[in-house]
Amino acid sequence: MSNEVIPPSNDRLRSQYDEHVMPIWKELDVPVKRASGCTVEDFEGNEYLDVFSGIAVTNTGHRNEAVVEAAKDQLDDLVHSCSYVHPNRPVAELAERLAEITPGDLRKSFFCNSGTEAVEGAIKLARKYTGSTEVVALEKSFHGRTLGSLALTGNAAYKDGMAPTINDVTHAEPPYSYRCPRCEGDCTADCADHIERVIGTHTSDDVAAVVVEPVMGEGGIIVPPEGWLERVKEIAHDHGALLIVDEVQAGYGRTGELWASDHFDVVPDILTQAKGIASGLPLGAFTASAEVADAFESGDHLSTFGGNPVASAAALATIDELRDGIVANAREQGAWLSDRLADLESRFDAVGEARGLGLMQGVELVDPDATGPEGVAPAPDADLAKSVSERLREEGIVMGVGGYYKNVMRFQPPLTIEREQLESAVEALETAIEVEA
CATH class of the missing domain: 3.40.640.10 (Type I PLP-dependent aspartate aminotransferase-like (Major domain))
Known part of the structure; x- marks a missing residue:
């Protein structure tokens, strides 16, 4: 076994995972070197706004x-x-x-x-x-x-x-x-x-x-x-x-x-x-x-x-x-976010519904030209959700995709998120839908 120390990098980390870590969910695929507040940073110095919080975990912000x-x-x-x-x-x-x-x-x-x-x-x-x-x-x-x-x-x-x-x-x-x-x-x-x-x-x-x-x-x-x-x-x-x-x-x-x-x-x-x-x-x-x-x-x-x-x-x-203001911030920012996502729903046929409470919000993406399996709503569009997620990642936004049909964009950021950060995520989502839909 070689004693050579190979410096960490995005590619090195991915290689180690491929060879030694059992299969994982790779849809986000952002190697993380460090994180703080609402941002994560990879090994090449790229910063991403995290509106997924490690699947709704870092509610008080990364490294509170x-x-x-x-x-x-x-x-x-x-x-x-x-x-x-x-x-x-x-x-x-x-x-x-x-x-x-x-x-x-x-x-x-x-x-x-x-x-x-x-x-x-x-x-x-x-x-x-x-x-x-x-x-x-x-x-x-x-x-x-x-x-x-x-x-x-x-x-x-x-x-x-x-x-x-x-x-x-x-x-x-x-x-x-x-x-x-x-x-x-x-x-x-x-x-x-x-x-x-x-x-x-x-x-x-x-x-x-x-x-x-x-x-x-x-x-x-x-x-x-x-x-x-x-x-x-x-x-x-x-x-x-x-x-x-x-x-x-x-x-x-x-x-x-x-x-x-x-x-x-x-x-x-x-x-x-x-x-x-x-x-x-x-x-x-x-x-x-x-x-x-x-x-x-x-x-x-x-x-x-x-x-x-x-x-x-x-x-x-x-x-x-x-209890020292973070929950109150989630309530305040969540009310603003609900209004902004409702606006996306009214403007884009590809947005079937926006819904949620506080900073647990979802945007369901659909194919407006096809009927869904229940016969009462447009068909879920998982491919669109995947392409929107990829485009967001290219723009420095980490946003989860979920839902039974894998077609729901998930806003679940750290509850410490500021209005300016949240607005940039919504604007990026809006652009991604415009381009990909």
């Missing part, structure tokens, strides 16, 4: 100073002890803080490493508390990629070649107004009654939980109508089940409120969280009322690295930063 300092300080005291064997201060304080900031009477948290683990843990807790086994999730939803959470995810594209291990999962239709064949673009709270029909026709009525995202991220930034989430909770409780609200992507200020469920005045029975919780350090959690949480007995659930002290210290600093 207070978060970095909190993590560094904790490294000097304790890196690891297994928080479920040896109690430590950061985990205790974080659990107490979550009891203060989560909705309603949610009081006890379990800490893990990711959103996927949080969702799977929440399902275990719901099963233990209710004594039931079946779970209802939504079509076009996303809850993770491990086998258990993948069973909940309502998208075959993520399941191809896999065999989910949770067999008792049934899927109901999502509140996707733009492509709803029954509502023809105007879903109401009554759409939640499809969950009632699914329970009555596709389950044995032994339901432990109904799992929903308050805003569906990977599904295409789908916002439910007023009253829908409240009705879902009623249906779940009518069948002796718990409502699990998956705030992994929508939580921690992303929608202009600390929790997306706050927009709908609904208190879930279990709330899952990750992504923005620690500004980029790996951490996840699920939080429940004391009554529900106490269904777990010692040994029912465990995580070697869950509640890592360093990540927990970063999470405490993240919460402080968010």
Whole structure:
């Protein structure tokens, strides 16, 4: 083996990934050397405005100073002890803080490493508390990629070649107004009654939980109508089940409120969280009322690295930063962004719909000359979305593409983004649509 040190470069990094890292999503393909605030920089000194935040993770901005300092300080005291064997201060304080900031009477948290683990843990807790086994999730939803959470995810594209291990999962239709064949673009709270029909026709009525995202991220930034989430909770409780609200992507200020469920005045029975919780350090959690949480007995659930002290210290600093004006900025900039994206919708036939809350916004691109699979909206145009994303990257903008049909441009920037930065991203998107559509 040669001892020659090869300096890092964009090409070198890509080569190393090709040779030694298992297949990854390459659509953005911007090698990152460093990041700060809302920008990332590659190894050739090129800077990009990041309006994707590592998939809605760096809510407080890349390398937020207070978060970095909190993590560094904790490294000097304790890196690891297994928080479920040896109690430590950061985990205790974080659990107490979550009891203060989560909705309603949610009081006890379990800490893990990711959103996927949080969702799977929440399902275990719901099963233990209710004594039931079946779970209802939504079509076009996303809850993770491990086998258990993948069973909940309502998208075959993520399941191809896999065999989910949770067999008792049934899927109901999502509140996707733009492509709803029954509502023809105007879903109401009554759409939640499809969950009632699914329970009555596709389950044995032994339901432990109904799992929903308050805003569906990977599904295409789908916002439910007023009253829908409240009705879902009623249906779940009518069948002796718990409502699990998956705030992994929508939580921690992303929608202009600390929790997306706050927009709908609904208190879930279990709330899952990750992504923005620690500004980029790996951490996840699920939080429940004391009554529900106490269904777990010692040994029912465990995580070697869950509640890592360093990540927990970063999470405490993240919460402080968010509550010190960052969530308010997301709300303010999000209102402006909604208006600007609505203008794109009115001006371009290729923009089928612009939608979202706060700084979780989506622009659905379509082929106006073809009818979509539901027969009530123009056909999704994934090719256009891909070409728009590539053009944006050439112009120094990192913007995600998602949605069930891979045709939704995703605005999910750091919540610290300034108006001038946001405007430049919108203008770049406008130009890209003009050129590519």
